[in-house]
Amino acid sequence: xxxxxxxxxxxxxxxxxxxxxxxxxxxxxxxxxxxxxxxxxxxxxxxxxxxxxxxxxxxxxxxxxxxxxxxxxxxxxxxxxxxxxxxxxxxxxxxxxxxxxxxxxxxxxxxxxxxxxxxxxxxxxxxxxxxxxxxxxxxxxxxxxxxxxxxxxxxxxxxxxxxxxxxxxxxxxxxxxxxxxxxxxxxxxxxxxxxxxxxxxxxxxxxxxxxxxxxxxxxxxxxxxxxxxxxxxxxxxxxxxxxxxxxxxxxxxxxxxxxxxxxxxxxxxxxxxxxxxxxx
Amino acid sequence: xxxxxxxxxxxxxxxxxxxxxxxxxxxxxxxxxxxxxxxxxxxxxxxxxxxxxxxxxxxxxxxxxxxxxxxxxxxxxxxxxxxxxxxxxxxxxxxxxxxxxxxxxxxxxxxxxxxxxxxxxxxxxxxxxxxxxxxxxxxxxxxxxxxxxxxxxxxxxxxxxxxxxxxxxxxxxxxxxxxxxxxxxxxxxxxxxxxxxxxxxxxxxxxxxxxxxxxxxxxxxxxxxxxxxxxxxxxxxxxxxxxxxxxxxxxxxxxxxxxxxxxxxxxxxxxxxxxxxxxxxxxxxxxxxxxxxxxxxxxxxxxxxxxxxxxxxxxxxxxxxxxxxxxxxxxxxxxxxxxxxxxxxxxxxxxxxxxxxxxxxxxxxxxxxxxxxxxxxxxxxxxxxxxxxxxxxxxxxxxxxxxxxxxxxxxxxxxxxxxxxxxxxxxxxxxxxxxxxxxxxxxxxxxxxxxxxxxxxxxxx
Numbered sequence: 001x002x003x004x005x006x007x008x009x010x011x012x013x014x015x016x017x018x019x020x021x022x023x024x025x026x027x028x029x030x031x032x033x034x035x036x037x038x039x040x041x042x043x044x045x046x047x048x049x050x051x052x053x054x055x056x057x058x059x060x061x062x063x064x065x066x067x068x069x070x071x072x073x074x075x076x077x078x079x080x081x082x083x084x085x086x087x088x089x090x091x092x093x094x095x096x097x098x099x100x101x102x103x104x105x106x107x108x109x110x111x112x113x114x115x116x117x118x119x120x121x122x123x124x125x126x127x128x129x130x131x132x133x134x135x136x137x138x139x140x141x142x143x144x145x146x147x148x149x150x151x152x153x154x155x156x157x158x159x160x161x162x163x164x165x166x167x168x169x170x171x172x173x174x175x176x177x178x179x180x181x182x183x184x185x186x187x188x189x190x191x192x193x194x195x196x197x198x199x200x201x202x203x204x205x206x207x208x209x210x211x212x213x214x215x216x217x218x219x220x221x222x223x224x225x226x227x228x229x230x231x232x233x234x235x236x237x238x239x240x241x242x243x244x245x246x247x248x249x250x251x252x253x254x255x256x257x258x259x260x261x262x263x264x265x266x267x268x269x270x271x272x273x274x275x276x277x278x279x280x
Numbered sequence: 281x282x283x284x285x286x287x288x289x290x291x292x293x294x295x296x297x298x299x300x301x302x303x304x305x306x307x308x309x310x311x312x313x314x315x316x317x318x319x320x321x322x323x324x325x326x327x328x329x330x331x332x333x334x335x336x337x338x339x340x341x342x343x344x345x346x347x348x349x350x351x352x353x354x355x356x357x358x359x360x361x362x363x364x365x366x367x368x369x370x371x372x373x374x375x376x377x378x379x380x381x382x383x384x385x386x387x388x389x390x391x392x393x394x395x396x397x398x399x400x401x402x403x404x405x406x407x408x409x410x411x412x413x414x415x416x417x418x419x420x421x422x423x424x425x426x427x428x429x430x431x432x433x434x435x436x437x438x439x440x441x442x443x444x445x446x447x448x449x450x451x452x453x454x455x456x457x458x459x460x461x462x463x464x465x466x467x468x469x470x471x472x473x474x475x476x477x478x479x480x481x482x483x484x485x486x487x488x489x490x491x492x493x494x495x496x497x498x499x500x501x502x503x504x505x506x507x508x509x510x511x512x513x514x515x516x517x518x519x520x521x522x523x524x525x526x527x528x529x530x531x532x533x534x535x536x537x538x539x540x541x542x543x544x545x546x547x548x549x550x551x552x553x554x555x556x557x558x559x560x561x562x563x564x565x566x567x568x569x570x571x572x573x574x575x576x577x578x579x580x581x582x583x584x585x586x587x588x589x590x591x592x593x594x595x596x597x598x599x600x601x602x603x604x605x606x607x608x609x610x611x612x613x614x615x616x617x618x619x620x621x622x623x624x625x626x627x628x629x630x631x632x633x634x635x636x637x638x639x640x641x642x643x644x645x646x647x648x649x650x651x652x653x654x655x656x657x658x659x660x661x662x663x664x665x666x667x668x669x670x671x672x673x674x675x676x677x678x679x680x681x682x683x684x685x686x687x688x689x690x691x692x693x694x695x696x697x698x699x700x701x702x703x704x705x706x707x708x709x710x711x712x713x714x715x716x717x718x719x720x721x722x723x724x725x726x727x728x729x730x731x732x733x734x735x736x737x738x739x740x741x
Contacts, residue, residue: 124507124509125505125507125509125511127509127510128510128511128512128513128533128534128546129533129534131533132534194689198685198689201681201682201685202682205678205682208678210534213534213535214533214534214545215545215664216466216536216543216547216664216666217466217666217668218671218674219457221311221316221344226308226311226312226344227312229308230305230309233301233305233308234305236301237298237301237302237305240294240297240298240301241298243443244294245294273312273313
């Protein structure tokens with residue numbers, strides 16, 4: 001199908017964008033950064049087109065549904081949200097150094113979707129449990145939240161890179177100097193986490209409403225539900241530590257990384273645990 | 281209550297809140313790693329009895345309903361209440377506080393571009409700006425000096441309470457869960473097509489609960505997609521009260537039906553055999569014959585010129601269910617085999633049985649395979665039955681939480697001060713501001729006011 005062909009090209013385009021961002025960071029030449037932005041924009045445009053085509057194709061097959069219904073489609077949408085959010089931030093903050101850390105996650109998600117033999121790219125009809133109006137809202141909000149947490153994670157990595165500069169200032173490479181100042185990073189981490197936290201909360205709530213209609217209970221302590229709560233608690237702890245105990249900088253970066261590990265377990269790890277939520 | 285009380289100060293600490301959140305997270309992680317409730321059975325059987333007993337006494341197979349998990353939740357709720365009560369007076373004071381309009385020190389380090397010159401005299405300009413502020417901001421106050429004036433306005437003072445809104449919402453959610461736990465129930469019932477049930481089995485082996493009406497399954501229905509994936513599961517239910525059908529509704533996955541405050545969900549289905557037994561003969565994947573089961577019944581197998589006769593029919597042979605003994609006569613000789621209805625279960629329970637006893641091998645006479653079946657199969661529907669009076673409360677909690685999020689994350693308390701200095705028949709206007717967070721938003725707010733002042737100047741000239 002044409003959409004999967006486009007999507008496998010998008011994987012390649014995102015890799016190219018990542019490579020350009022990396023070259024920009026190492027060489028310090030902004031031309032590479034501009035190329036990287038152009039590549040990421042082309043990738044996002046192609047990916048959006050492919051998602052719309054996939055949506056249309058599903059209707060032509062008579063099993064129409066938004067392309068958010070299985071692991072393949074969720075990985076594609078995950079990567080789409082990451083790149084869309086990143087490009088928005090690049091435009092707002094006028095800084096490209098985040099790209100080196102965020103875009104590879106989008107690329108890996110696409111590569112996993114395209115290459116893993118366990119991930120089927122076929123458009124499948126919806127089983128009865130998924131035939132709900134809440135499917136789209138639930139998946140959409142959850143993945144926008146995951147994307148924001150991914151950005152926070154990448155910013156957390158940058159905080160540690162920036163820390164290297166302080167340890168031996170004379171040998172500091174140009175690429176570390178390109179990373180924004182620590183307080184800007186801290187503010188960006190905070191804003192990304194707030195965005196992710198709000199979306200995750202809405203995601204959990206829409207999921208609960210759906211579960212109320214589908215499974216008869218708004219909360220069943222299914223592993224995915226439980227892990228989404230754990231993720232929510234990790235970020236709740238992070239926000240409280242910042243507000244009340246004044247955590248900044250490295251501590252927030254560590255929390256952003258722990259939070260992201262929890263997101264990955266919620267998203268992919270729980271498929272290895274038995275439960276109602278596992279992708280088939 | 282004294283705030284020096286050690287119990288009070290223990291519960292008033294945010295450290296406790298963070299420790300509790302970490303403990304709840306850790307317990308939840310454990311709850312996803314150790315199989316819980318019904319799923320725990322196979323796991324327990326692999327443990328030594330001593331270990332299993334210890335884990336069971338720690339309620340590790342039902343963590344989310346265990347006494348200690350509830351205790352953690354109760355501690356968290358207490359912590360939330362005490363913390364909020366402890367901090368609320370300070371927030372109230374901040375809310376009630378009316379800052380002085382003339383704060384000269386605020387204007388000492390403002391950037392140059394936050395100052396503009398207006399063509400109108402001091403008095404006139406101050407009046408105009410005061411009206412403008414009153415339209416957009418709250419708590420507007422003015423202080424006039426001999427050659428200068430100060431104006432003050434603020435917005436978003438409700439942002440002081442955002443955190444309390446969120447914490448209240450968490451308490452409402454918890455209350456809803458507790459109410460559901462105390463006054464609700466969760467049960468299951470399997471109803472064959474055409475039959476009724478007036479009681480349900482409670483989840484977790486909690487006995488049965490009788491309903492004051494009966495549920496009849498008129499029909500169960502499955503539909504498949506072309507590729508074989510299930511498309512629809514549907515039960516047509518009738519609710520019968522005092523021998524009269526009161527309501528008839530279909531129940532589908534994602535579309536439960538409510539009767540008398542109790543919700544019914546399509547959760548499961550299955551088939552139960554019924555009707556006369558029949559003998560089925562297949563060759564490869566193809567069914568080539570089915571014959572009614574009776575002693576002495578004879579049929580032919582044309583491919584091998586064989587004649588088959590049922591020589592014994594048993595309702596329950598050696599505790600292994602219905603069985604039929606066949607005598608197969610062909611030019612190659614005579615073979616006798618027993619055909620069991622429950623051959624799959626027997627095979628699972630005794631692997632290697634067929635190799636040891638060819639007498640029990642249903643595919644001994646190749647290429648044919650014999651099996652026992654029943655003429656009719658009847659569907660039963662598996663319904664989940666729920667009553668949870670806590671749901672509206674939980675929903676209210678969720679709504680309140682979203683309102684709290686809007687206040688905490690997307691609005692901020694902003695204060696604007698304007699200082700006007702007389703410069704002959706002109707006026708110098710400086711704008712300063714403060715915000716509890718969101719410096720970027722404050723800057724935008726100040727720019728907006730600078731633009732408004734400039735616009736004012738233009739319209740006046």
